[in-house]
Amino acid sequence: MALKLGELLINEGLLTQEQLEEALKCQVIFGIKLGSSLIEMGFIDEGKLVKLLSKKLGVPAATRKELMEVTYTVYSLLPSSLAEKHRVIPFKLENKRLSIAMSDPTDFTAIDELAFVTGYIIQPFIAPDIRIAFALEKYYQIQRDMRYLRVSGGFKSAAAPKQGTLPDEGPTHDPIAVTYRKEDGELLNIEIPAEFEGFGSLPDLPEELVTQEEKLGRYTIDKLSFAFAAARERDEIADIFIKYLGQEFTTGALFIVRGNAAVGWRAVTGGELLSGFGELSLLLGKPSVMRDIVETRNFSMGALINTPENRQ
Incomplete structure (x- = not known):
């Protein structure tokens, strides 16, 4: 148009x-x-x-x-x-x-x-x-x-903005700069999309749990930065992140938070991608660890409370 x-x-x-x-x-x-x-x-x-x-x-x-x-x-x-x-x-x-x-x-x-x-x-x-x-x-x-998925019942509406005033849009979501130290000691700044805020400060696995075989096949920070730079769309970014998560953790997942739901994007367990994960949708209006994370914008660690949303 x-x-x-x-x-x-x-x-x-x-x-x-x-x-x-x-x-x-x-x-x-x-x-x-x-x-x-x-x-x-x-x-x-x-x-x-x-x-x-x-x-x-x-x-x-x-x-x-x-x-x-x-x-x-x-x-x-x-x-x-x-x-x-x-x-x-x-x-x-x-x-x-x-x-x-x-x-x-x-x-x-x-x-x-x-x-x-x-x-x-x-x-x-x-x-x-x-x-x-x-x-x-x-x-x-x-x-x-x-x-x-979550807009079938109608849409939110907002009054027309008044001239000279700015709407209350809540917190802004600028890209997050994460600093890594390369293998040669050089500091490297990587800018990642806001929906992945907190990824850079996830705790690493204890060194003793990483086998020599895993070290040989690691997705290094250098490779990670080049992959980010080459990505041209959001799905490529998700593929890069989930591959890295699969190296660092036994199970990992990425969600997209849209409105009142957290929708599955990518998931990995045991080094294998989970098919059908995109069909998962967690309502943020119901008690769940996902709701707590979104509302507080903080990490959540430990056992999950037994709720219907968490059991999914």
């Missing part, structure tokens, strides 16, 4: 520069669209965003009710492969005109292909990508990404 969404929202007084920068960080880290990031972080109301984009782009907006009450005769007009390819939802048919919800209604290539395949005149409607993700799962069994 050629429209610069962030600048538009700032000009309309619906967003501050600080909120935009925070949402852009979320967009880069979690691979979601900016509009979805703003909604999920509570910086803008879903309805206000859609209404504004509808006005600026000159296309109607699909309501949440319309997307959640699509009949089989309508959504079956579009193959699931095509719906997934273009991330669109057909939701209304009137004569030869098929109404389709899209996050980018200016994608004319997609509109032309949809018209060719269905044989109908396509009327594009705008809708948030988050809402389309849920509709794709509901009607086509196209599983949502984990990034959308």
Whole structure:
């Protein structure tokens, strides 16, 4: 979409520069669209965003009710492969005109292909990508990404920021610089993403527990720093961290904290990656060691309390 969404929202007084920068960080880290990031972080109301984009782009907006009450005769007009390819939802048919919800209604290539395949005149409607993700799962069994797992019941909303004031965004999350000493004695500073805060100060295993065989295959700090420098996306960073954790500990795991849940990202035990760990989701509203860590931003050591969330 050629429209610069962030600048538009700032000009309309619906967003501050600080909120935009925070949402852009979320967009880069979690691979979601900016509009979805703003909604999920509570910086803008879903309805206000859609209404504004509808006005600026000159296309109607699909309501949440319309997307959640699509009949089989309508959504079956579009193959699931095509719906997934273009991330669109057909939701209304009137004569030869098929109404389709899209996050980018200016994608004319997609509109032309949809018209060719269905044989109908396509009327594009705008809708948030988050809402389309849920509709794709509901009607086509196209599983949502984990990034959308905890926003199905609605979205947080925030009042429009007042001119001259900054919103209370809580603690900032700047990258953390961790200092290591290389094998030749040189000090090395490594900057790691904020979601891994505390990793650099995790206690090492006692030296006597590390066998000579393990030492020979260790992921050294030099290699670690080069791997970080070469990483280009968040999943590569996670792979580097989990490999290092697998060397240092018998069992290790990485979580992404999103809203009211901690979602599994990577896990390793006995040197082997755990498959299916991404399906794990821990509610932070229930008693658990994860909730305590997130709330206090401190380490937790020792035996776990027997709670349903901890047993997972």
